[in-house]
Amino acid sequence: DAGVIQSPRHEVTEMGQEVTLRCKPISGHDYLFWYRQTMMRGLELLIYFNNNVPIDDSGMPEDRFSAKMPNASFSTLKIQPSEPRDSAVYFCASSFFLPTSGGTTDTQYFGPGTRLTVL
Amino acid sequence: SQKIEQNSEALNIQEGKTATLTCNYTNYSPAYLQWYRQDPGRGPVFLLLIRENEKEKRKERLKVTFDTTLKQSLFHITASQPADSATYLCALDAGNTPLVFGKGTRLSVIA
Numbered sequence: 001d002a003g004v005i006q007s008p009r010h011e012v013t014e015m016g017q018e019v020t021l022r023c024k025p026i027s028g029h030d031y032l033f034w035y036r037q038t039m040m041r042g043l044e045l046l047i048y049f050n051n052n053v054p055i056d057d058s059g060m061p062e063d064r065f066s067a068k069m070p071n072a073s074f075s076t077l078k079i080q081p082s083e084p085r086d087s088a089v090y091f092c093a094s095s096f097f098l099p100t101s102g103g104t105t106d107t108q109y110f111g112p113g114t115r116l117t118v119l
Numbered sequence: 120s121q122k123i124e125q126n127s128e129a130l131n132i133q134e135g136k137t138a139t140l141t142c143n144y145t146n147y148s149p150a151y152l153q154w155y156r157q158d159p160g161r162g163p164v165f166l167l168l169i170r171e172n173e174k175e176k177r178k179e180r181l182k183v184t185f186d187t188t189l190k191q192s193l194f195h196i197t198a199s200q201p202a203d204s205a206t207y208l209c210a211l212d213a214g215n216t217p218l219v220f221g222k223g224t225r226l227s228v229i230a
Contacts, residue, residue, distance in 0.1 A: 004162070031217075033217060041222075042220060042221065042222035042223065043163070043208065043220040043222075043223075045217055045218075045219075048217055056217075091162050091163075093162070107153060107165035107168065108163075108165070108217075108218065109165075110162025110163050110164070111162055112160070112161055112162055113160075113161070113162050
């Protein structure tokens with residue numbers, strides 16, 4: 001398997017523009033996660049899906065952020081309009097099972113990330 | 120909310136020595152804790168998982184301990200090598216939500 005695939009790897013855009021990040025999870029994984037990583041805040045969970053259904057989007061910073069998963073092999077994270085403070089590395093990860101207390105555990109497999117710069 | 124602290128942002132050690140990284144947490148008793156490695160420009164990669172009823176787990180030159188009384192996990196790399204230089208993240212189960220990650224410790228092994 002090629003692992004989790006993300007595109008683009010780098011994105012430079014101007015404030016106010018729409019940005020769309022893409023992710024292809026590992027085949028067979030039923031959970032997909034979107035993270036944002038910055039030096040100040042570390043790795044933050046934005047939203048996660050189970051079987052293509054959004055489960056928790058409480059980490060999405062604002063209404064400017066939206067995510068979709070139209071099928072098991074594709075997800076997008078969209079920022080509209082983008083702002084300079086959105087500059088970060090965005091990671092997509094997938095897993096078989098949701099890690100929960102006392103339950104079945106698994107590890108998350110991360111993509112290479114998209115480095116977003118908003119000027 | 121769950122809070123995770125990794126002892127320092129950066130740690131420098133000499134090649135051949137043992138590197139020890141610390142992960143402390145508050146406000147919860149996780150069922151397990153995971154450690155990941157992240158290289159520059161790449162996503163985190165899973166290394167080890169330890170459960171609350173396990174005191175210690177080893178994998179080659181890596182050793183993880185989990186002290187639920189102290190609410191602390193220690194991550195050791197013995198006979199460290201320059202290739203071990205990376206950022207190491209701890210992550211723990213916070214109940215009915217996905218993993219919560221620490222900010223990481225950047226390890227530099229100096230030849």
